[in-house]
Amino acid sequence: MSAETLARWQFGITTVYHFLFVPITIALSLLVAVLQTLWVKSGNERFLRLTKFYGKLFLINFAMGVVTGIVQEFQFGMNWSEYARFVGDIFGAPLALEALISFFLESVFLGMWIFGWDKLPKKIHLATIWLGAIGTLISSIFILVANSWMQNPTGAAFDKGDTTVENLRAEMTDFAAVLLNPVAAATWTHVIFGAFMTAGALIMGAAGYNLVKLNNENGEVKDVDDFRWATKFGAWVLIVASVGTIFTGHIQGQIITDLQPMKMAAAENLQKSEACAPFEIIPGVGVPCVLSFMATNDPSATVKGIDDLVAEYNEKLAAGEPLDARNQLQVTTAAAKAGIWTEGADPVDFVPPVLPTFWSFRFMMGLGFIGILIGIIVLVGTKGDKIPSGGKGWNAMMLAAPLLPLFASSFGWLVTEIGRQPYLVNGVLSTHAAVSPGVTAIEVGLTLVLYTAIYAVFAVVEVSLMLKYAKAGLPKVVEPEVQTDDDAPLSFAY
Numbered sequence: 001m002s003a004e005t006l007a008r009w010q011f012g013i014t015t016v017y018h019f020l021f022v023p024i025t026i027a028l029s030l031l032v033a034v035l036q037t038l039w040v041k042s043g044n045e046r047f048l049r050l051t052k053f054y055g056k057l058f059l060i061n062f063a064m065g066v067v068t069g070i071v072q073e074f075q076f077g078m079n080w081s082e083y084a085r086f087v088g089d090i091f092g093a094p095l096a097l098e099a100l101i102s103f104f105l106e107s108v109f110l111g112m113w114i115f116g117w118d119k120l121p122k123k124i125h126l127a128t129i130w131l132g133a134i135g136t137l138i139s140s141i142f143i144l145v146a147n148s149w150m151q152n153p154t155g156a157a158f159d160k161g162d163t164t165v166e167n168l169r170a171e172m173t174d175f176a177a178v179l180l181n182p183v184a185a186a187t188w189t190h191v192i193f194g195a196f197m198t199a200g201a202l203i204m205g206a207a208g209y210n211l212v213k214l215n216n217e218n219g220e221v222k223d224v225d226d227f228r229w230a231t232k233f234g235a236w237v238l239i240v241a242s243v244g245t246i247f248t249g250h251i252q253g254q255i256i257t258d259l260q261p262m263k264m265a266a267a268e269n270l271q272k273s274e275a276c277a278p279f280e281i282i283p284g285v286g287v288p289c290v291l292s293f294m295a296t297n298d299p300s301a302t303v304k305g306i307d308d309l310v311a312e313y314n315e316k317l318a319a320g321e322p323l324d325a326r327n328q329l330q331v332t333t334a335a336a337k338a339g340i341w342t343e344g345a346d347p348v349d350f351v352p353p354v355l356p357t358f359w360s361f362r363f364m365m366g367l368g369f370i371g372i373l374i375g376i377i378v379l380v381g382t383k384g385d386k387i388p389s390g391g392k393g394w395n396a397m398m399l400a401a402p403l404l405p406l407f408a409s410s411f412g413w414l415v416t417e418i419g420r421q422p423y424l425v426n427g428v429l430s431t432h433a434a435v436s437p438g439v440t441a442i443e444v445g446l447t448l449v450l451y452t453a454i455y456a457v458f459a460v461v462e463v464s465l466m467l468k469y470a471k472a473g474l475p476k477v478v479e480p481e482v483q484t485d486d487d488a489p490l491s492f493a494y
Contacts, residue, residue: 202401210387271305
């Protein structure tokens with residue numbers, strides 16, 4: 001394999017792995033803050049116990065996410081130096097703001113939350129988890145603004161210094177346009193709703209497993225009642241968030257059709273433009289007009305196919321015209337005749353890998369809908385004071401519940417990133433041109449094996465810890481008292 005292919009595999013593996021922790025961190029931090037708020041407002045010990053229970057799961061996941069996320073920054077400079085050089089002026093602003101705002105809020109206030117149970121007054125301590133959770137939300141905004149710029153490079157043009165093709169780089173011209181990118185707005189809301197699906201399913205799964213186990217073992221009535229409440233709470237979060245996920249996904253699909261029609265065509269394996277285009281559940285089995293509605297809100301509309309888009313793009317390339325004239329960077333790419341940002345062939349292969357994009361889209365939808373179905377089954381099974389009888393089927397559902405929306409989110413990102421190929425910056429910078437020129441296949445291959453092995457160890461640690469503490473049951477708690485001794489050592493409350 002070439003260094004480029006190995007670098008793509010390495011970034012794909014490490015990024016998808018890191019993202020497994022992101023949705024849980026974002027949404028579970030906020031849901032833990034909600035649980036602690038309920039305790040502060042009501043004084044009910046149930047919510048304190050649930051806060052400590054899910055707070056521990058949140059911290060395990062947060063720590064693992066921090067460790068695995070560090071690798072991403074190194075890869076930009078090591079394997080993708082041409083990409084880093086080209087986008088540095090754009091990415092620098094949102095990533096700097098993320099560090100200044102988000103990392104500050106997370107590192108400071110989550111630390112205060114962990115060690116401040118007996119150091120801070122109750123309401124001030126509550127404020128620390130809210131500020132830390134808000135930090136995770138802000139972080140997601142800036143990261144998705146940066147990623148969305150790759151899908152739709154607004155607010156930028158080529159710099160006006162060295163105009164040779166090899167030295168051209170993107171220069172920010174409008175920071176507001178970068179922040180207000182329509183792709184970013186649709187992507188962020190979709191990702192956040194998906195994160196709440198995952199976190200709600202995690203709350204439901206852990207509580208549902210313990211609920212049935214305790215009931216069958218004649219456990220404490222108080223614990224059974226608390227876990228029944230948490231099971232229902234998690235199921236409702238999952239189902240309500242799923243409605244938002246479906247709605248924002250529909251909006252995102254229309255934006256993709258408008259700005260990245262080739263991605264939509266690849267995701268649907270649509271070779272020829274078609275009116276009343278069908279949505280294929282599997283190849284050859286489709287529902288008429290559904291794709292047209294998903295893409296345009298009009299079931300009779302024509303959706304462009306792969307073959308027609310390739311012909312259109314090649315005509316524009318031959319004429320020196322931009323693939324999309326709606327933003328300045330793509331226009332000036334064509335004007336500069338920056339052939340270095342193509343695959344180096346004429347005509348350019350504009351078609352992304354179709355089968356991975358097609359099946360990733362279906363796995364995303366299928367896993368998400370199965371997760372919703374489990375949430376509905378749980379609500380029916382716990383209606384009123386009912387407690388499910390349990391069994392292997394119930395335990396399998398509780399284990400699978402958080403994994404289904406989590407893996408659905410990962411497949412969604414595969415659609416987003418694979419469907420953008422052959423470009424890293426859509427219509428401007430190709431993946432082929434973005435790789436570091438001095439890195440060898442052996443170097444990338446060795447680090448790929450090393451990272452994969454280390455991440456496998458991390459996976460064992462993460463799963464073991466999450467299962468151990470999810471099965472441990474609710475902790476015995478006493479209402480914390482604020483220490484008056486300023487010299488008393490900090491205590492880890494978990």
